[in-house]
Every structure is written in structure tokens, then in C-alpha cells.
Amino acid sequence: MNPDYAVHPLGDRAVILKWEQKISMAVHQEVMKTYHSLLSRSCPYILDLIPAYASLTIVYDAAQLRCNERVPGLQWMTAYIREKTTTQEAIASPAPRELQIPVCYDPSLGLDITEMAASRNVTITDIIAWHSQTIYTVYLTGFLPGFPYMGEVCAALQTPRRQQPRLHVPAGSVGIAGIQTGIYPLASPGGWNIIGQTPLRMFDATRADPCYCRPGDRVQFIPVTLEVFKQIQQQP
Structure with a gap:
């Protein structure tokens, strides 16, 4: 399954996932689904997740990631995100408040x-x-x-x-x-x-x-x- 977002570097300690850049409930639901999927997995390298209209910014601990995984942060995070957001395992998003x-x-x-x-x-x-x-x-x-x-x-x-x-x-x-x-x-x-x-x-x-x-x-x-x-x- 191919994700419908693109991954871009955002400085040396963050990546940003971008969907189609428009204000759309359907697009935002995909953002929130990915947000909750990553949030529920509690990756030790991820420091913050910031959802927006059609993007999700992921801030990560570049120093710890390089020390433990011995690969560049962008490379590891991109692979991790792809793996965790293309899995068939269902991640239920909480009902909105x-x-x-x-x-x-x-x-x-x-x-x-x-x-x-x-x-x-x-x-x-x-x-x-x-x-x-x-x-x-x-x-x-x-x-x-x-x-x-x-x-x-x-x-x-x-x-x-x-x-x-x-x-x-x-x-x-x-x-x-x-x-x-x-x-x-x-x-x-x-x-x-x-x-x-x-x-x-x-x-x-x-x-x-x-x-x-x-x-x-x-x-x-x-x-x-x-x-x-x-x-x-x-x-x-």
C-alpha cells in the first residue's frame, strides 16, 4: 500500500509529512489517523507530533537516534514512518471531543x-x-x-x-x-x-x-x- 503523503526534511531534527495541500476534512482525517497511529506506538526517538490542515510535523531526537541506530535520522525516521503507517494493523483513533x-x-x-x-x-x-x-x-x-x-x-x-x-x-x-x-x-x-x-x-x-x-x-x-x-x- 502506497502512502498518500510525501516525507520532507524539516531542518536536521524533524520531518514533515505532506498530503494534498488543501483544507479538506478527508485530508485532515488522514493526517489525524497517521498522528494517532504514530502517537500510540510511543517511539522513544519521537519528541513531538504536530498535526495541521494537511501535514504532520515529526520532531525527533537526532543524537539518540544516531547513537543507537547508527544511521542518519532522516533515513531511519522515513523508514519507520513508512513501515508504521502502511501496516494493515488497525489503529483506532479516539472519538473527537x-x-x-x-x-x-x-x-x-x-x-x-x-x-x-x-x-x-x-x-x-x-x-x-x-x-x-x-x-x-x-x-x-x-x-x-x-x-x-x-x-x-x-x-x-x-x-x-x-x-x-x-x-x-x-x-x-x-x-x-x-x-x-x-x-x-x-x-x-x-x-x-x-x-x-x-x-x-x-x-x-x-x-x-x-x-x-x-x-x-x-x-x-x-x-x-x-x-x-x-x-x-x-x-x-
């Missing part, structure tokens, strides 16, 4: 929601309904620690990034860029169109698992009022 994330779409928090509604000749209520009625898949986290890239938003919501990025986007801001939606876990400059804000902390370095979202999660946004938003925000 189902997350409900509260979002307040009040214009005081959704900095671009009024403009988005006006540009489409619809109401803010329409924008909220379109955004909250879809269940999104977290394809990857990145850009900022714990920033979840999710898709796909419905055609009516698809919006290019802002031509002029903001210098300050508050933590928890929920935005749209192209066919993606995401959440800023930390205050940051950014060019996504902000339509709301969640009171949840999307990244907390003090937690054992600091990122609220993980690749593969399924997320639905739950609209809440400004009053409820403030109540949740004040909870410890």
Missing part, C-alpha cells in the same frame, strides 16, 4: 459584526445564527499558543482578512478569515474579522493541558448575552 464554547456577539465585543451584517444586507441576528449553527472541526492550533483554526464557515460568512490589521485584539475574540473561524487565546495584533468574544480562557500555562482546544475537536459556539458573558468571565 465535543466542545460547546459560549460566545457573546454583542457589537461592543464583536468589533466587525455590524459591518459584516451591513455588507450583506442582513441582521446581526443572521450572522449569529449562521456562525453558531455550524459544528466546526479544529484542524490545528498555532500562530499564538492555543489559537484554534476551525472550519469551515458557511458561504454566507466567508470574509477575507481585514486589509488593515488591528494592533490590539482582545483575548477570547472570535474571528473569521476566509473559510476559517478561530479564537484569539491571548491579546495580540490580528487581521481576522471579529464577530464576538468568549469568556473562556483558551490558553492557560498553569493547566496540565494548557490549550483549551486540540486538533480533531468538534466545536459549536453557544450565543450568550453580555450579562452572562460577564458572569462567566468573573468565575475563577
Whole structure:
């Protein structure tokens, strides 16, 4: 069985597996299948596995691998990956987590929601309904620690990034860029169109698992009022 990805070196301590480069649930499922297959085998040389839309980065211990296997890391890792991902042995992927994330779409928090509604000749209520009625898949986290890239938003919501990025986007801001939606876990400059804000902390370095979202999660946004938003925000 020939794998449907290509293996490329990524520096001298990592390789990247690349599938067809597009945002596709089918492609991402193959990424996650390979991710869980390698994760379940607990190879002592693999230090980290980083799934994305259509790729999987594998960071490995080059020094230990060369010392023990006496072959270049890229050569050994490529052979290992090919062997473990083309086997007929079934590796069951865990069921995705189902997350409900509260979002307040009040214009005081959704900095671009009024403009988005006006540009489409619809109401803010329409924008909220379109955004909250879809269940999104977290394809990857990145850009900022714990920033979840999710898709796909419905055609009516698809919006290019802002031509002029903001210098300050508050933590928890929920935005749209192209066919993606995401959440800023930390205050940051950014060019996504902000339509709301969640009171949840999307990244907390003090937690054992600091990122609220993980690749593969399924997320639905739950609209809440400004009053409820403030109540949740004040909870410890």
C-alpha cells in the first residue's frame, strides 16, 4: 500500500509529512489517523507530533537516534514512518471531543459584526445564527499558543482578512478569515474579522493541558448575552 503523503526534511531534527495541500476534512482525517497511529506506538526517538490542515510535523531526537541506530535520522525516521503507517494493523483513533464554547456577539465585543451584517444586507441576528449553527472541526492550533483554526464557515460568512490589521485584539475574540473561524487565546495584533468574544480562557500555562482546544475537536459556539458573558468571565 502506497502512502498518500510525501516525507520532507524539516531542518536536521524533524520531518514533515505532506498530503494534498488543501483544507479538506478527508485530508485532515488522514493526517489525524497517521498522528494517532504514530502517537500510540510511543517511539522513544519521537519528541513531538504536530498535526495541521494537511501535514504532520515529526520532531525527533537526532543524537539518540544516531547513537543507537547508527544511521542518519532522516533515513531511519522515513523508514519507520513508512513501515508504521502502511501496516494493515488497525489503529483506532479516539472519538473527537465535543466542545460547546459560549460566545457573546454583542457589537461592543464583536468589533466587525455590524459591518459584516451591513455588507450583506442582513441582521446581526443572521450572522449569529449562521456562525453558531455550524459544528466546526479544529484542524490545528498555532500562530499564538492555543489559537484554534476551525472550519469551515458557511458561504454566507466567508470574509477575507481585514486589509488593515488591528494592533490590539482582545483575548477570547472570535474571528473569521476566509473559510476559517478561530479564537484569539491571548491579546495580540490580528487581521481576522471579529464577530464576538468568549469568556473562556483558551490558553492557560498553569493547566496540565494548557490549550483549551486540540486538533480533531468538534466545536459549536453557544450565543450568550453580555450579562452572562460577564458572569462567566468573573468565575475563577
